[in-house]
Amino acid sequence: MNIRFLQTFVWVARLGSFRLTAEKLSTTQAAVSSRISVLENELGVQLFQRDSRGVSLTREGHKVLGYAEQMLATQQRLLQSLGQTDSFAGRLRIGVMDTVIHSWLSDLISAISRDYPQVEVELTADTALNLNEQLLKGHLDLIFQTDLVRADGVRNVQLASYPLSWVVAKGSPLDRSYASLSDLSQERLLTFSRLSRPHQDMLNFLHQQGVATPKVSCINSVAAIIKLVADGFGIGALPPVLVSRELHSQALVALPMEAPPGFAVFASWRVGAGLELNEAVVNLCQSVVADYQRSVSHDHFVLPGN
Incomplete structure (x- = not known):
């Protein structure tokens, strides 16, 4: 047969x-x-x-x-x-959220090309909600996003956490002292796509601080959020690791104000016979993420258990 x-x-x-x-x-x-x-x-x-x-x-x-x-x-x-575990070949369909694209994704793709040269990577960029749905429907093999996927035949592992800061354009009208979170929330706040984990966590955080009706704009592109913050359009709730160059050059500054909780990024993948490549790439990914963490400020990108 x-x-x-x-x-x-x-x-x-x-x-x-x-x-x-x-x-x-x-x-x-x-x-x-x-x-x-x-x-x-x-x-x-x-x-x-x-x-x-x-x-x-x-x-x-x-x-x-x-x-x-x-x-x-x-x-x-x-x-x-027979020592032929490096014989993986075929197409690997990976789904990623925008945050991953702007941090360690290129390092992972380079590592896959190096270790598994016969594997063709097909990338899909989307929100966590859509990536989860595509994984469960079988359209994707492996996804990197912010939620645990609870389903038969799917395994999850946390890769890292991204702390958040309030970030504004240096010297803009928004670059000032704020008396409280209520004062800050009178300005336009920029966050990730609607119903995403960061968006929901921001609303819960502000509600717990007594801010009932903040001015929140949801944007599904990290690059767009950074651009709008740099143009003085609003205050961004962003992982500092994604704007490290802008912070270093002082094009952007982080406000000394308590920010919403950061978010974790998980790898979720389909398991079963014939799907060993997924597991191998997740193991490779953990090594890549650890290397990336050593190249950035450790308080800006946190590994599990740290």
Whole structure:
């Protein structure tokens, strides 16, 4: 029985789509359909039901899936025993939030290219809410964002925390002393996309400090927030690590005022037979993040347990 065909079967079962499986395996829908047909003929059973919503496993397909995953796991253990753990190849679909793009993502991509040269990385940048949804639907293999993803077949690990500061343009009308958070909240406050973890945490923080109706503008681009803060449009609640150059040059300054709590960034990835690359890249990512932390101010980028 062809291992590649079993891998195709497992991916169709996970993604519920011939098209998405073809994209994941860098092949065509016709090839995916052909492989499934060959398996069905070999086994003498129908593996999938097909309708307008996609494909789903038949009762026999569910039985075959367990054995197929075991066979793929056995193949991986065999490769490991032969010292071929560096034989990863194919497409890895990674989803990232904007904060990661502006900190250590390029270091991670360089490390993947170095350690796994046969792996093609496909990147999707989006909000945490959308990334979580795409991971659960099987459109992404691995995501970096601010929330734990609680679902069967998904694993999470915290990578780091990003403390926040109130940041303003140096010498602008907003660069002044503030008597209280209520005073500061009379100005326009810039934060991340609506309903994101930083946005919700900011609202909760201000509410706990007695600020009921702050002037908050939500922006889904870190670069846009930094630009607007630099132009004096508002006060940004930003991780200092993302504006270290601007702070060093004093184009921006951090206000000596208690800021909202920082946020954690998690890696969340799909687990199972044939998905060992996800785990390998997460391990690589932890090393990359540790190296990045050594290159910045430690109070601006905090590793778990520190």
